[in-house]
Amino acid sequence: MSSRLKDVAARAGVSVRTVSNVVSGTASVAAGTRRRVEEAIEELGYRPNLAARSLRAGRTGIIGLAIPELHSPYFAELAGRLVREAQRRSWTVIIDQTGGEAEAERRLLAQGGERAMDGLIISPWALDSAELAAAAPGTPLVLLGERSPHGVADRVAVDNVMAAREATEFLLAQGRRRIAAIGLQPHLRNGTAVLRAEGYRGALRQAGLEPVVEAERAVEALHRADGARAMAELLDSGSVPDAVFAFSDELALGALHTAHTRGLRVPDDMAVVGFDDIEDGHYSNPALTTVSPDKQQIAERSLQCLADRIYSPGTAVPPQDLVVPHRLVRRASA
Amino acid sequence: MSSRLKDVAARAGVSVRTVSNVVSGTASVAAGTRRRVEEAIEELGYRPNLAARSLRAGRTGIIGLAIPELHSPYFAELAGRLVREAQRRSWTVIIDQTGGEAEAERRLLAQGGERAMDGLIISPWALDSAELAAAAPGTPLVLLGERSPHGVADRVAVDNVMAAREATEFLLAQGRRRIAAIGLQPHLRNGTAVLRAEGYRGALRQAGLEPVVEAERAVEALHRADGARAMAELLDSGSVPDAVFAFSDELALGALHTAHTRGLRVPDDMAVVGFDDIEDGHYSNPALTTVSPDKQQIAERSLQCLADRIYSPGTAVPPQDLVVPHRLVRRASA
DNA sequence: CTGAAAGCGCTAACAC
């Protein structure tokens, strides 16, 4: 069997208290004692038992992150930043890919309820707010990008309506008039697409243009293939737009591909604006103009929300609705 | 604060023992008592504390799975099966994407050492066997696909030499004589590519052909793009092969793409065989002939190895080297 | 600076 604190103490000829101090570095220990303890730890190959520590502390030091898919560049980049920030706070992150499925989202919440995790960050696609809130009472929860009613959980997101409006206004300012939108997702609970469509339409109306249904293309998922398909539909529809606002960079890159294949010149014949500012967009041909959410702030503030609730469970702060900044990054595609 | 077993017991007017029995279903409980307890659980919103249960049981019920990348179809399919099999055994799986990096592989092993996980399944790309064995003594470890010296850990893999030999022999039997290989990875510790190259060369020699260096293409990673690039190099090299054995299906699909683009007809001008039998290969154009490792068996036997060591830690069975079956799936590409 | 001991929430051996 493996060695415990008590074994190390016996070997070093000190009490468990002292060994614990050496391991955790909490209190100060005399140099000689410390050395003896460290030797004993080395010789016995002692490793602290995390389960015991969790039980004692009432915390596991683990937080759960539920995102639809890790292979999507936006979520991969965001997850990367969240993991790095979590490490700074000495938290371990368990990443759960939900595939946008309700069952997977529920599973993570259930584990949260069993205190397997100190907090959850979830990008909900399938579950509605009511179910989210009911599933893990007592476990700090941060929602990413979902339009949730107040009172459910902390929420961190950009102002999707405003961001979409700015992207569309940018295209209008360049004299574009037939601006299509790619990325509606009527089949999902996720309200992000709804908000971006709202901003897009608002900008058009303000410019005296009436949104037309044919210019708004729904997609199954937010991948390149969906964007490529949507663009093909637009081009085949007869009324070719002079600009496209895609609700994600992946969609935009797919659309760019189709435009290129069909012989359209971007941005001369058609301008393209995306959303997310993923790494690929820097290197695409042409480089992609896009709405850039401040991912670092999303990561930092999400963890700050969790930390506030984990370390001060008594303080009943009402759920916050944090809006992180975004900016329009102008590159060659528009 | 949340409720404990004791609170439920007080509310239902029974002892903690009885509540524990109801929750775990271990012993039989009188119907009336059970109902009262269940009501109390419901009213108090009781959820068992996993940390306490783990401490008591000496197990966490969590196993770690470290794979290089989840977005690679082969690993995604394998991970899917492993997760499903683990669920059947009431284990939770923590998936760690290592990106093939040593640091990430070490991190998971360290957590294993702290008993955060009952066992580890790792597909090692960066760490060598010595480091793997030293990092988490006492934690059951299963290695996937690595050529490890005996005595280190259980290993589960197909017979890579034999499988590669059969694939090459299949091409030879069709009269192909200029057979190229795509997928050498001299920069990685991972020995899989070495073994497949060995089988490939063995088959050639047995047919009286001497392997030529120019026909063996090294790749950075095992993705479609690498396969496409390698095929382009082959075609540009002057000596165009009449068959290609790719060490992964993704490489093969990339190669297929390049061949198609360059106007070569597959399988008429060139036959292509892959390795892995991923879903995409069923639907590629032409459908891909490939070596199909029995993924279900890899999953089942890996977990069986873990189970044996987790539930019978006393029995010091020497590390096993399990060879799972494979078969050549003949489709249109060869 | 160090020792003794309580207790985190749960399970199961030992009573009855």
Added chain:
DNA sequence: GTGTTAGCGCTTTCAG
């Protein structure tokens, strides 16, 4: 079929 209780390995309060 149910109650009582020791103890999993750790941290930390209380003494010294």
